[in-house]
Amino acid sequence: MTKNKLLRMDNVGIVVESLDETILFFAELGLKLEGRTRVEGEWAGRVTGLGTQSVEIAMMVTPDGHSRLEISQFLTPPVVSDHRNAPVNALGYLRVMFTVEDIDELLDRLRKIGAELVGEVVQYESSYRLCYIRGPEGLLIGLAEQLGTK
Template identity: 50%
Template sequence: MTVRRMDNVGIVFSDLEAAVAFFVELGLEVEGRTQIEGKVADQCTGLEGVRCDIAMLRTPDGLSRLELTSYVTPTVIPGPPKQPHNTVGMHRVMFAVDNLEDVVTRLARHGAEPVGEIARYEDSYLLCYVRGPEGVIVGLAEQLS
């Protein structure tokens, strides 16, 4: 076996505090914060002079983690604003939630806006994509009983 488990998903933001506040509102818990720099950071990223702030968040069940990063150096390169969902590359991270409509309302206070609308998949799920901090697409899924 090559992969034992997924350790985390990482997303780069220019405003780390806004990103942390958004994902905490969603229900993730801050596991820790640190600043990374030096030779190992440069080697892993293929960049020179890396210094970045990192906040590691975890889901309440402790099984999944999200690494939020903001580069101090080198300068953050902004991505294209509001990329459509069919753009090649990583385009969303999805979370299971208990009350999708309530979550969408709460996240709106942090600037989230729906990508489309809340959709019902058969009698199984309510699904919705929202644009979170800096345009990142966040999927929300509520399993129906």
Template identity: 50%
Template structure:
């Protein structure tokens, strides 16, 4: 009698849980994302050998703040106390630099939101209409973080 083997289940992604952004000014960055419309979920200090082993650093101590988009996606903001964070390039690195360069959000009322964010220290990089489909705006916030806003037209 031969044993029937169950086919191996293919590993699969279930969802994106969060994106990590390492920052120096945690308070300004939390305020920026709160003004943008994200919800502050909480803050904690993480440290110790297990954390260091996980992320490949020694003597780790960091403050992490979790932010949530209205649809439940997470943005984790980390301020490293030890070891010091390392900055690659200038704060205002252009959007064509290697690495993750912007976060894009679908919005309603793009003009009002851009105006609101400019009043809270954001810098307008540029805006345009993408055919008949979208109005787009790119903003730069604290730490040089680039945020894209997209409003569907029609």
């Protein structure tokens, strides 16, 4: 019997209060809005286990077209938990990491729309410069600049 193989990672999901603000932030980061829609009804709740639900979602894609970020704003049922401001060592899904071309230039742009640096930008050996930022609603986002590729 042949073992089923994984084909790809489809997307990472993030739940937010303000879909519009979050879309603008990730667009400034470099993602493109691929689509936006409302998903609702009993069928959707069967997938999530939430029962009848109404969720507005936006799918954003990276410039290379390989990775997607699904941003969700739940209209019903109401959000029941909030761990956006948890530190990086908290349990569960916590952050998403992006490789960027120029971390300093991007940080300057993102700070103008409310991003805050967590800690500092550090260099890992001669390979990467790395940092974490807090984006809209306190979302934790990692940035990595690969060195020696320019």
